[in-house]
Amino acid sequence: MKYLKYFIQFLLAILSFVLFKILGPNLSSKLSGKLFEKIGPLFRSKETIESNIKKAIPNINSIDINKITQLMWNNYGRVFAEYMFIKDFRSGKLSSKIKIDGQEILEEIKMSNKQVVFISGHLSNFELMAMHLEKSGIKLSAIYRPLNNIFLNVMMERIRKKYICKHQIKKGIGGLKQLIHLKKKNFSTALMIDQRVSEGILSNFFNNEALTTTIPAQLVKKFNIPIIPIYIERIKDLDFKITIKEPINFTKETKVQKITDELNKILEKMILKKPEQWIWSHNRWK
Numbered sequence: 001m002k003y004l005k006y007f008i009q010f011l012l013a014i015l016s017f018v019l020f021k022i023l024g025p026n027l028s029s030k031l032s033g034k035l036f037e038k039i040g041p042l043f044r045s046k047e048t049i050e051s052n053i054k055k056a057i058p059n060i061n062s063i064d065i066n067k068i069t070q071l072m073w074n075n076y077g078r079v080f081a082e083y084m085f086i087k088d089f090r091s092g093k094l095s096s097k098i099k100i101d102g103q104e105i106l107e108e109i110k111m112s113n114k115q116v117v118f119i120s121g122h123l124s125n126f127e128l129m130a131m132h133l134e135k136s137g138i139k140l141s142a143i144y145r146p147l148n149n150i151f152l153n154v155m156m157e158r159i160r161k162k163y164i165c166k167h168q169i170k171k172g173i174g175g176l177k178q179l180i181h182l183k184k185k186n187f188s189t190a191l192m193i194d195q196r197v198s199e200g201i202l203s204n205f206f207n208n209e210a211l212t213t214t215i216p217a218q219l220v221k222k223f224n225i226p227i228i229p230i231y232i233e234r235i236k237d238l239d240f241k242i243t244i245k246e247p248i249n250f251t252k253e254t255k256v257q258k259i260t261d262e263l264n265k266i267l268e269k270m271i272l273k274k275p276e277q278w279i280w281s282h283n284r285w286k
Helices: 002-023 025-043 046-056 062-091 103-112 128-135 150-164 173-183 215-223 256-273
Strands: 098-101 117-120 140-144 167-170 188-192 201-205 208-212 227-236 239-244
Touching: 002 025, 002 062, 002 150, 025 062, 046 062, 046 256, 062 128, 062 150, 098 128, 103 239, 117 128, 117 215, 117 256, 128 140, 128 150, 128 188, 128 227, 128 239, 140 150, 140 173, 150 167, 167 173, 173 188, 173 215, 188 215, 201 256, 208 256, 215 256, 227 256
Parallel strands: 098 239, 117 188, 117 227, 140 167, 140 188
Antiparallel strands: 201 208, 227 239
16 A cells, blocks of 8 residues: 555656746746645644744744745755756756855865765755765765655656756665765765754754764764855755855764764754744654
8 A cells, every 4th residue: 555655646746846947946846835834734844843943942932833834844845846957957057046145165165075974964956966076076965864755756866966966865774874975975965954863963053962973973084074064055946055054073082972972052043043944844854
């Protein structure tokens, strides 16, 4: 029964992508955003979303909660439609829609042949981070969590490897071995640090303990490399801005807990800039 549901979802996604291709990027993004505003609440708990937002913004009123929730679903829908046009964002007519602040930092990394850890969260169209890094000539591997839907996952992996980042690394033990192999070849690593992970540690996140990945901290301690936060925001419709922050240099002696806590503080600031562009529907503090 589960696989039948997954297959139906896969067929609906294919039909949606065909429609998006016909409509073009602007109309598709807007239409999908509005559609997700309607159907998103049917699949995710309103109570969970409201509880999550209140953890981050304790004194928020119900009107602002509803506004953030609506715009969150809109952004979610836009991202879904924009997968169909990732190729155009990378090297086509949509590439000019992405403004970069801090490109010189990437150029310095490339020229000096350094390796770093790039971190961000599921903000705006988060796929643009790894895409721009690789496009800029950074030797990059990107860590990702496979979709539960095995049919959709095959399609998404193909899109990611072809247009976003060639070296995709699945979360887990097998992926960790591949990650270390690429690190020895001087590859940098990109990952989102905002998802709940069973193998993580408890770290303070918006004044509540949350299981958080320790991969960035482990890479710092093993390879003595800096961490570079990247903030991605949707300015309007298909216009984006990617801000590359200055490298953060922790020492190899810095404890994993301290590094992880510091990165969560950075993530909090990113989210609060435009809370409507973060995915509040996940049970982050479960």
